[in-house]
Amino acid sequence: MKLSAPSRVALALATVATLVFLYLPLAVVLRLSFNPAKSVAWPGFNGYTLDWWRKAWEAEGPKDALLNSCKVALAATFVALVLGTLAAMAMARFRFFGRNAVSFLMVLPISLPGIVTGIALQNTFSRTFSLTLFDIRWFSFRVGFGFHSLVIAHATFCVVVAYNNVVARLRRSSPNLLEASADLGAHGSQTFRYITFPLMRSALLAGGILAFALSFDEIVVTTFTAGSGFLTLPQWILANYSRPQNVPLVNVMATFVMVVSIPMAYLAQRLSDGGTDT
Amino acid sequence: MTEPVPAGGGADRSPRPWRAANRAFAGRRRLGVGALLGPPLAWMLVVYVGSLLLLVWSSLYRLDPVTQKPTHEFTWANLRSAFALWDADTRDAIWPFVRTVGVALLVTAICVMIAMPVAFFVAKVAPRWMRRGLIVAMLMPLWAGYLVKGYAWRAMVSPAGGRFAAEGKGDGGFLESVFGWTPGYGRVAIVVALVYLWLPYMILPVYAGLERLPPSLLDAAGDLGARPLRTFREIILPMLLPSVAAGSIFTFSLTLGDYIVPQIVNNGEERFMFGSTINATLGAPNQPLAAAYTLWPLVIIVLYLLAMKRAGAFDNL
Numbered sequence: 001m002k003l004s005a006p007s008r009v010a011l012a013l014a015t016v017a018t019l020v021f022l023y024l025p026l027a028v029v030l031r032l033s034f035n036p037a038k039s040v041a042w043p044g045f046n047g048y049t050l051d052w053w054r055k056a057w058e059a060e061g062p063k064d065a066l067l068n069s070c071k072v073a074l075a076a077t078f079v080a081l082v083l084g085t086l087a088a089m090a091m092a093r094f095r096f097f098g099r100n101a102v103s104f105l106m107v108l109p110i111s112l113p114g115i116v117t118g119i120a121l122q123n124t125f126s127r128t129f130s131l132t133l134f135d136i137r138w139f140s141f142r143v144g145f146g147f148h149s150l151v152i153a154h155a156t157f158c159v160v161v162a163y164n165n166v167v168a169r170l171r172r173s174s175p176n177l178l179e180a181s182a183d184l185g186a187h188g189s190q191t192f193r194y195i196t197f198p199l200m201r202s203a204l205l206a207g208g209i210l211a212f213a214l215s216f217d218e219i220v221v222t223t224f225t226a227g228s229g230f231l232t233l234p235q236w237i238l239a240n241y242s243r244p245q246n247v248p249l250v251n252v253m254a255t256f257v258m259v260v261s262i263p264m265a266y267l268a269q270r271l272s273d274g275g276t277d278t
Numbered sequence: 279m280t281e282p283v284p285a286g287g288g289a290d291r292s293p294r295p296w297r298a299a300n301r302a303f304a305g306r307r308r309l310g311v312g313a314l315l316g317p318p319l320a321w322m323l324v325v326y327v328g329s330l331l332l333l334v335w336s337s338l339y340r341l342d343p344v345t346q347k348p349t350h351e352f353t354w355a356n357l358r359s360a361f362a363l364w365d366a367d368t369r370d371a372i373w374p375f376v377r378t379v380g381v382a383l384l385v386t387a388i389c390v391m392i393a394m395p396v397a398f399f400v401a402k403v404a405p406r407w408m409r410r411g412l413i414v415a416m417l418m419p420l421w422a423g424y425l426v427k428g429y430a431w432r433a434m435v436s437p438a439g440g441r442f443a444a445e446g447k448g449d450g451g452f453l454e455s456v457f458g459w460t461p462g463y464g465r466v467a468i469v470v471a472l473v474y475l476w477l478p479y480m481i482l483p484v485y486a487g488l489e490r491l492p493p494s495l496l497d498a499a500g501d502l503g504a505r506p507l508r509t510f511r512e513i514i515l516p517m518l519l520p521s522v523a524a525g526s527i528f529t530f531s532l533t534l535g536d537y538i539v540p541q542i543v544n545n546g547e548e549r550f551m552f553g554s555t556i557n558a559t560l561g562a563p564n565q566p567l568a569a570a571y572t573l574w575p576l577v578i579i580v581l582y583l584l585a586m587k588r589a590g591a592f593d594n595l
Contacts, residue, residue: 003506004506007506010395011396011398011399011403012403014395014396014399015396015399015400015404015412018392018416018477021474022416022419022477024452025430025434025452026419026426026430028433028434028451029429029433040432040433040436041451042433042450042451042452042454042455042456044455082317083317083318083321084318086314086317087315087318090310090311093314094307094310094311096311102319109322111527111531112535112575112579113531113534113535113536113553114535115553115556115557115575116330116535116576117326117329119333119556119572120332120333121329123333123336123565123569124325124328124329127332152325155321156322156326159318159321159322187296187297187300187304188300189292189296189297189299189300217421217424217425218424220535220538220553234423234424234425237425238425241425241429241542254423254425254426254430257423257426258421258422258423258426261421261422261423262418262419262421264421265420265421266414266418269414269417
């Protein structure tokens with residue numbers, strides 16, 4: 001299609017404008033985290049301070065919240081990777097009745113509004129947690145609101161990310177490899193160890209990073225399933241963004257989140273694109 | 279592969295439990311599917327589907343007006359007050375839902391209008407070496423953090439003389455102090471912030487759809503004398519419909535369920551989105567009625583997913 005020069009320029013300008021639209025607000029928060037004044041008012045380019053970064057580092061609240069978020073995200077990612085990989089291996093390797101229903105089931109938790117998922121899980125948890133007490137000899141373990149409920153809730157909507165990454169990788173890799181392995185006399189566990197697992201290693205890493213990011217960022221389901229007394233970083237930001245004395249710390253934590261997670265997401269992208277050469 | 283695959287022949291030299299598993303699964307396809315699918319399926323069915331059913335079920339319990347806790351008495355009253363649109367009270371409560379669907383449609387339409395030219399530029403006009411970088415640049419803000427982005431828009435639109443005016447020097451957020459104009463907190467800010475949040479979800483499928491579009495098709499249209507606008511209307515648009523449908527699943531359903539960022543950029547009206555209504559009902563506390571309200575977005579999303587499935591969206595996710 002031959003486009004005239006002016007329309008090419010117009011399209012280019014629209015693209016540049018969109019990029020500005022996407023990055024400007026993030027840049028504003030970045031700038032505000034070095035703002036000497038305690039407000040969201042735009043300071044222009046005069047006056048920079050590292051005070052708020054130091055204060056955020058020293059303060060207990062945001063650090064605890066950050067740690068909680070990491071703990072929940074790590075545990076949820078682990079559960080999601082195990083469940084997602086199992087499902088992906090079944091879906092990529094076998095044809096069976098109800099296959100479409102399974103893939104629909106995986107996507108459901110992220111397609112439905114967070115508030116529906118949140119209230120549904122909260123309702124279930126508050127009805128069942130009092131019943132779930134594992135007390136097996138010296139091993140006593142009580143499931144409750146807080147860390148446990150968040151891991152269960154987050155793992156549920158993170159499974160799809162792990163599943164998508166692994167299933168895409170397994171579909172792209174040739175089934176001949178598995179047959180060749182079997183023909184050479186490898187047993188099931190050997191084929192998994194030497195063929196299947198190396199094939200999906202980078203997809204697992206990519207899925208893991210994305211699942212971690214999804215859990216780390218989640219707020220709606222979190223507010224309903226955290227219970228009281230357990231605060232994740234998004235919850236801390238939500239509780240503090242409108243408190244004038246804490247606005248500078250919110251700026252710092254917000255900047256921290258984006259400075260850490262954007263490069264991680266880029267890495268995940270590279271990992272899930274690669275790996276076709278094996 | 280660095281390690282050579284050992285030719286096992288007959289003797290299995292794996293560790294003992296592995297050996298037992300190998301023996302058990304050898305040649306048993308059904309057992310293999312069951313073992314792989316069992317744990318994830320059980321988790322999703324018990325934790326998720328089970329919770330959704332329990333939620334629907336809990337809307338059938340009567341609320342004790344004194345203790346404000348759900349009793350175990352069965353009643354249709356909650357469903358009635360959530361769905362009886364002939365009732366004036368119900369209509370008042372459901373009005374935010376209509377508004378929310380309107381916002382979701384508006385946000386989707388704006389995202390389509392931005393994504394089309396931008397994705398077209400990246401896929402068909404920009405030099406080949408720039409494409410990957412451009413599309414990655416469009417997607418990266420997705421990972422900046424949901425609240426971070428909502429908060430960023432608050433800093434963008436906050437008006438002069440707001441509650442922070444006394445705290446710092448220089449009034450107003452970025453737009454106010456750089457351009458001297460801001461929409462302020464409110465409906466415009468809500469729509470802009472939501473477009474900002476979900477735009478990359480629309481750009482990606484539209485870009486993928488355009489990339490699959492063979493350039494020869496566009497050349498043929500041009501050779502037959504179609505002007506670019508006509509080529510767009512009669513070739514590109516129909517072929518892009520499934521991609522737009524795929525993107526709209528995200529922009530529509532994510533907007534429909536959202537209420538936290540709208541609250542952040544909307545200081546005045548607390549309950550603009552339906553999510554806030556559900557949340558407030560839950561906090562009232564009236565858990566059964568809140569459960570009944572959640573059926574509205576649930577039904578609309580399922581209907582929307584089915585409609586988009588017909589438009590071919592699921593082949594383009």
